[in-house]
Amino acid sequence: MTAGALAQRGAHGFLGLTMHAVRCRPTPQTHLLWILAAFLTAFAISSLASAAPRLQTDISRSTVEANEAFTVTLTIQDADNPRQPTLKLPPGFDQRGPAISTRSQISVRGGRITQSQGISATWTLVAKRPGTYVLGPASVQVGDRRYSGEVLRVRVVAAGSAPRGRSNFDPFGVLRGFPGFGDEDEPLEDLIPPPPDEFRMDSYPDSVAFLRAEVKPARAVVGEPIVYRVFAYGSRGPFNEHRATEASRPDFLAYPVTESSFGGELHRVQIADRTFHAIKLREVILVPLRSGDLVIGPMSAGFGGPAYGARQAGGGLQRESESITVRVTEPPADNRPTGYTLGDVGTFSLSARVEPRTLKQGESVSVIVRLEGQGNLPSALKPPQRMGVEWLEPNVKEQIDPRGGSLGGWRRFSYTARITTTGEVELGAFTLPFWNPTRRRYETIEATLGSVRVDPNPDLVDEPSVGEPKIEVAPRAQLSPMQRHGAPLTDQAPFWLALFGAPLSLLLVRLGGRAGARLRAGMKRRSQAAGTLAAEALAKAAAATKAGAPRDAASEYERALLHATEGATGIRARGVLRAELQSTLEGAGVEETLASELVQLLELFDAVRFTGEALPEDTSRRVRQLVSQLEKLGRRSGGAA
């Protein structure tokens, strides 16, 4: 059969079926006919519709601030050479544009591929005053006919009071303008929830942007969970987090609650005189591992968004939170229960299950202990120890999550205990002492295991000992009396005094005695020497007088007096001005009359040596008397200084 014959046969069949449908009840052929008719009708309508151009008018924002730019766009498709787009505006609007771009669209219609041309005309508008305005309609000339779009409404509010928001699903704002992603007709104020109390502040440290970190509570005990939060505030409108550096916290175990601000709620917070957009960047449950002043380092994060300079090289504003010091102490030592492990803090409950309750010697029971509660759940429990019960290391399963600003969950410890003795064996109880931070006291919980019945096992063979030989040593039952040791001898000053003081004091006594004796002997020698010299001078003076040599006699008398004076007072009178001699002698303890007589005689001898006149007759007596008085004086005063 050729193709032409097939076509002819088909056409005949089609006509035959049509006639049959008119006259008879519906058959499959009738259905096919109706479908074909509907298709042809739709094709005709579609062809008619495509003859009219399609217009669409859009506005970038339905609520704008005064003096804020926004756009109106008129799009026309399926139009042949559209031209002269215009937009009617009420007074009080500045207009720029339109900016015209051509649009080309390829579509498949009715099994045909069609291409339509169109344009988009965009006007940039700025409203001067607040109010609600009607814009448009925008219109365009196609051929000899002018087509108009829809009328638009825009609300203009005062500068700084327009709502700004960010879609929860569009943190970067790249979908802005699309339905459901902000900046469209819905009132954005309603999208921004009122700020929770944790966002509120009394003052702002930076008028543009800042990070705030807080920890609650600021004082804790080792093992007590605390909450660490970081918030970001920006006053230039919405922003997003980028280039964040986490805070260092080496002394804490961390359980993150909020690991990123993406998807977080943005809030508007009034702080003093400014409105900030704020978002929670992080929330972490921290468990301090030790006591002391533990430091949580600063977190830094960038503020992404055009208003924060994010388009510049290097990104937007970068801010850093403050470091926080947490004072962590140990729970009190007083009343600390035996077996308490540092870090066991919270409120817990304990339950246990033992299976089976009857077994043979050498077999094992399964003990499952479940620990649950809020806080820092202990990671290990201490099994009760009994003779004949050997505990193996447990398998641990857990589910611990941050709950309501703390930690919570459960741990299940699956033990195997091998019983090596027989009879009714009491397994004891698991006990867990912990510190309850709410009640601020120690508590102890217990899970009693009960007893198991262990039957003798004749097949059990004692295992040979393969370990080290046991060291036999018995514990001591009583404390022996002990006396507290005093401080070591070398910490006591009397020890060092005794060690070196005794020999030193002996030496000092001996050396001091010798030095004193030597001093006294020297003084005595010096005194005796002066007396001898004075006596010799007196003898020579007497001889000179007898020989008729008054100058020589005067000189010798003078020498006798000077020796006697030096011996008695230590003063070398020859070196003292004659005018000052009397006062000097009196200052050394010589009586005034004695000093005066001495000075008179010395002046007499000076005169005789100069003139050569004879000495008075009583000169010898006066000099001897004076020398004698000076020697007495010297003996009284213990000699010269």
Place this chain on the structure above:
Amino acid sequence: MRRALFALLCALGLLLNGAGGALAQGSPSPAGDPVGDTDRPSGPADPGEPGEPSPAGRPGSQAAFQRAASALEAGAFDRALDELEALADRGFVHPDASFNRGVAYLRRAESAQARPGDYGRAAAAMQEALRLQPGDAEAARTLAQIESQIARRRSREGRDPVIASPKMARAVVSLVDEDTWAWLALVSSLGVSVGLGLWLWGRAPRQRFTGGVTTAVAGVLLLTLSGLTLQARRYRTTSTPAVVVVVEARLLDELGKPLGRGPDHELDALPEGALVWITERGGALSRVEWGALQAFVRSAELQPLAAPEDLSEAP
């Protein structure tokens, strides 16, 4: 003779001056924080507060000790350890408590619940008992057995045998305790005094000769013994004995980096149970002296020993 006397006088004066200085401010360690008496492991409690009763005087210490002893007898060594460690945390220091703590760790080390370092902790407790009561023969014997056990285990695990070469000065000073050195120095001081008396005030030549000889001999002894006394005091005030309580304490430098074996260090780790001297503490690391070896190890790997001065009177 007079010159010799003068020299002796000057030397004694210098010694006295040095001792006074040391007494006033203690002998500083060459670097870092010295480990002094204030660093004694007397526990975190407040037993040392003035005006408070001693820990032993507090009700409960004796009872806690007896509870621990009963638990040990019953084989509940973990409960005994809880009691004894809590006692130590409260500042209770007694050789019998240390001894029983050693026994409890030893029991656990020999059980299926043994934990790494149990033998080291047992050795530390026995060392402490001996330090608090030097004549305790039972503690000395048990300590020797524990050390043998540790050596056997090391040998079985294929670890190198470790031999510590003691530092000469510390070995000499450690021959007797500090107070014994002090008493010997006092006796020599008495000898010097008697000799000087005879020498300086003796009438007969024989007396003066005897005095001179006595002074010379006793003077040399006095100088030597005073030096040893001062050194013993310096060791006490600048270092604290401690025992390694892990299987091996890795030797580190001051930055915490592991030290490899080299000409200066034949070892790269201290063995469990080794008695070392902490000479400096800096946070997580402690500088220790072990024989002639000096290095840092992690502080948590050491158990410092209580001193006899911390001893609590038995109730």
